[in-house]
Amino acid sequence: MEPVKKLSSTITPLDRINVDTDQIIPKQFLKRIERTGFGQFLFYGWRFNADGSPNEKFILNQPPYKDSEILVAGHNFGCGSSREHAPWALQDYGFKIIIAPSFADIFYNNCVKNGILAIRLEESKVKQLLEGGKEKQSVTVDLESQSIHYNGEQWTFDIDPYWKQMLLNGWDEISITFQYEDEIRQYEEQHH
Amino acid sequence: MAKTIIEKVWNDHVVHQESGKPDLLYIDLHLIHEVTSPQAFEGLRLKGRKVRRPDLSFATMDHNVPTKNRDVIKDPISKQQMSTLADNCKEFGIPLAHMHHPDQGIVHVIGPELGLTQPGKTIVCGDSHTSTHGAFGALAFGIGTSEVEHVLSTQTLWQSKPKTMEIRIDGELGFGVTAKDVILAIIAKFGVDAGTGYVVEYTGDAIRKMTMEERMTICNMSIEAGARAGLISPDETTADYLKGRAHVPDDEYEALKEKWLDYATDPGAEYDRTLTIHTDEIEPFVTWGTNPSMGSGISSAIPHAEDYDDAGKQEELKQALEYMDLKEGQALSDIEIQHVFIGSCTNSRIGDLRAAAKVIEGRKVHPNVTAIVVPGSFTVKMKAEQEGLDQVFKEAGFEWRESGCSMCLAMNDDIVPAGERCASTSNRNFEGRQGAGARTHLVSPAMAAAAAVNGRFTDVRSMVNVHA
Numbered sequence: 001m002e003p004v005k006k007l008s009s010t011i012t013p014l015d016r017i018n019v020d021t022d023q024i025i026p027k028q029f030l031k032r033i034e035r036t037g038f039g040q041f042l043f044y045g046w047r048f049n050a051d052g053s054p055n056e057k058f059i060l061n062q063p064p065y066k067d068s069e070i071l072v073a074g075h076n077f078g079c080g081s082s083r084e085h086a087p088w089a090l091q092d093y094g095f096k097i098i099i100a101p102s103f104a105d106i107f108y109n110n111c112v113k114n115g116i117l118a119i120r121l122e123e124s125k126v127k128q129l130l131e132g133g134k135e136k137q138s139v140t141v142d143l144e145s146q147s148i149h150y151n152g153e154q155w156t157f158d159i160d161p162y163w164k165q166m167l168l169n170g171w172d173e174i175s176i177t178f179q180y181e182d183e184i185r186q187y188e189e190q191h192h
Numbered sequence: 193m194a195k196t197i198i199e200k201v202w203n204d205h206v207v208h209q210e211s212g213k214p215d216l217l218y219i220d221l222h223l224i225h226e227v228t229s230p231q232a233f234e235g236l237r238l239k240g241r242k243v244r245r246p247d248l249s250f251a252t253m254d255h256n257v258p259t260k261n262r263d264v265i266k267d268p269i270s271k272q273q274m275s276t277l278a279d280n281c282k283e284f285g286i287p288l289a290h291m292h293h294p295d296q297g298i299v300h301v302i303g304p305e306l307g308l309t310q311p312g313k314t315i316v317c318g319d320s321h322t323s324t325h326g327a328f329g330a331l332a333f334g335i336g337t338s339e340v341e342h343v344l345s346t347q348t349l350w351q352s353k354p355k356t357m358e359i360r361i362d363g364e365l366g367f368g369v370t371a372k373d374v375i376l377a378i379i380a381k382f383g384v385d386a387g388t389g390y391v392v393e394y395t396g397d398a399i400r401k402m403t404m405e406e407r408m409t410i411c412n413m414s415i416e417a418g419a420r421a422g423l424i425s426p427d428e429t430t431a432d433y434l435k436g437r438a439h440v441p442d443d444e445y446e447a448l449k450e451k452w453l454d455y456a457t458d459p460g461a462e463y464d465r466t467l468t469i470h471t472d473e474i475e476p477f478v479t480w481g482t483n484p485s486m487g488s489g490i491s492s493a494i495p496h497a498e499d500y501d502d503a504g505k506q507e508e509l510k511q512a513l514e515y516m517d518l519k520e521g522q523a524l525s526d527i528e529i530q531h532v533f534i535g536s537c538t539n540s541r542i543g544d545l546r547a548a549a550k551v552i553e554g555r556k557v558h559p560n561v562t563a564i565v566v567p568g569s570f571t572v573k574m575k576a577e578q579e580g581l582d583q584v585f586k587e588a589g590f591e592w593r594e595s596g597c598s599m600c601l602a603m604n605d606d607i608v609p610a611g612e613r614c615a616s617t618s619n620r621n622f623e624g625r626q627g628a629g630a631r632t633h634l635v636s637p638a639m640a641a642a643a644a645v646n647g648r649f650t651d652v653r654s655m656v657n658v659h660a
């Protein structure tokens with residue numbers, strides 16, 4: 001997993017609340033047995049018209065946002081299914097950071113496990129970023145100092161210290177857990 | 193100190209605890225299906241890792257399986273996903289209920305049926321509706337594929353202790369009101385993210401009187417209220433259900449039962465938050481929008497944008513109604529439907545089929561409607577056939593299918609065409625869930641049956657006493 005550190009990018013404003021994982025990656029694309037290649041199907045129902053042509057009205061299809069690495073959205077982003085294909089698709093498409101007032105629990109976990117930084121930020125600040133995004137503005141995020149630099153302002157955000165270390169170092173969680181092998185075995189001897 | 197079941201189950205499974213870190217929790221049961229597991233097995237292979245406890249894992253095929261003819265899988269990628277699961281289970285020694293196996297069914301239907309699901313267990317599956325198993329007093333939650341890989345190789349998960357929430361349902365279910373209506377009413381009242389960060393325990397008189405199947409319907413949709421897990425303290429009803437199940441040995445039953453009942457929440461235990469609802473507020477429900485909170489009682493109408501203070505909510509309503517091709521203020525009983533789907537891990541058990549059959553019996557499916565019944569498991573299907581329910585459905589004009597997820601997410605061939613409307617007993621009405629451009633309305637099995645007969649949403653209470 002690649003470490004996440006500091007990043008500046010145009011803001012992609014997805015001004016919707018309760019964006020569910022069925023929208024992020026529709027089920028007809030869940031059949032692949034690989035982890036890669038899902039970006040082309042990201043937000044499929046919104047990005048493409050019924051005939052397969054790009055829907056020019058959808059934000060991701062507009063020029064300044066095509067190379068953006070930071071997505072900003074309304075509250076409860078990623079609700080619904082546990083499909084990890086959702087963060088895989090966002091990452092494969094090019095997003096490294098997602099900012100929203102709140103995230104669904106499973107989606108949030110899935111992001112961390114894939115090295116995507118999901119940031120919970122106060123609604124009023126998210127609103128500013130959404131507006132800024134519409135004006136094609138940029139934002140800088142620094143994980144080490146847990147800060148966001150936007151429009152001359154500096155805000156801080158919270159993150160669980162354990163997840164932060166995982167993201168900064170790009171750790172593989174399973175290798176970490178193997179260090180607790182003795183304790184797992186002891187537990188099994190007593191219970192299973 | 194008085195403890196909730198959530199704390200009891202949690203504390204019993206902590207393998208390692210230190211400050212500044214999540215807890216390392218032991219997982220008692222890992223359920224696996226074909227869609228969210230291939231990349232996890234591939235991860236093991238790439239790093240030369242093993243499955244730590246194949247004996248605590250159990251796999252089935254459900255999401256992709258054909259329900260018309262088991263031997264015809266049109267989509268080669270679906271077929272590959274299923275054969276990949278079979279190969280992985282063989283390679284790693286995991287028991288599998290494959291498509292033709294008598295134990296096959298939707299993963300959340302067969303776990304309880306086989307008695308794998310038990311009070312006090314930690315249960316995970318790469319599927320958000322794993323919360324269903326909480327009906328038994330298990331701490332059961334959905335995980336992503338990276339976590340599936342983690343459980344496969346370590347039988348543990350790093351988890352931060354959740355906050356606890358009580359949702360108390362007071363009163364008795366009224367005539368024609370089912371568990372599905374209760375959970376839809378809860379989500380409509382408190383919202384799709386009310387439970388985020390919490391594990392919910394459902395309590396109250398209404399819950400105590402429910403059968404295990406009804407409790408599963410409630411817990412199944414916890415995730416639609418944002419809660420990763422929802423559970424119910426075990427009682428005699430729980431123990432009775434499990435007696436004699438394949439994975440509950442007769443000679444251990446009494447000892448197990450004693451242990452199970454001990455997990456129930458202690459009197460006076462405190463929760464971080466309590467929400468309450470009274471059954472008097474609940475009538476048969478229909479969703480009209482594109483998330484499960486956008487629903488109302490059958491006698492009411494779709495809200496107006498100005499009913500909401502929040503601009504985000506107003507915008508969401510407009511977008512939803514545009515997708516659903518409905519209007520503000522439109523009466524729910526005016527909505528005509530073209531499809532009926534009775535199935536999914538929410539409502540495909542024998543009790544659900546009986547409730548629907550009761551409405552259907554002696555009636556015909558409306559000529560404009562295509563209706564299918566997809567039993568949740570092979571066992572449910574057999575039982576229904578013994579009781580003659582298949583005949584009731586077929587005579588009315590329903591199709592009687594093989595078990596699987598089917599039209600709940602339309603990954604197989606069971607798809608609602610674009611622009612058409614489906615009365616569905618499943619749990620999600622997201623855009624495109626049942627097919628690109630398809631419009632889903634969530635209802636109970638009885639309400640789905642009523643809609644099948646009339647071609648539009650109808651208060652089932654005017655047709656039959658479904659709660660008798």
Ligand code: SF4
Nearest residue numbers: 321536537597600601
């Ligand atoms: S029936 Fe639907 S919700 Fe349940 S496991 Fe299958 S796809 Fe998921």
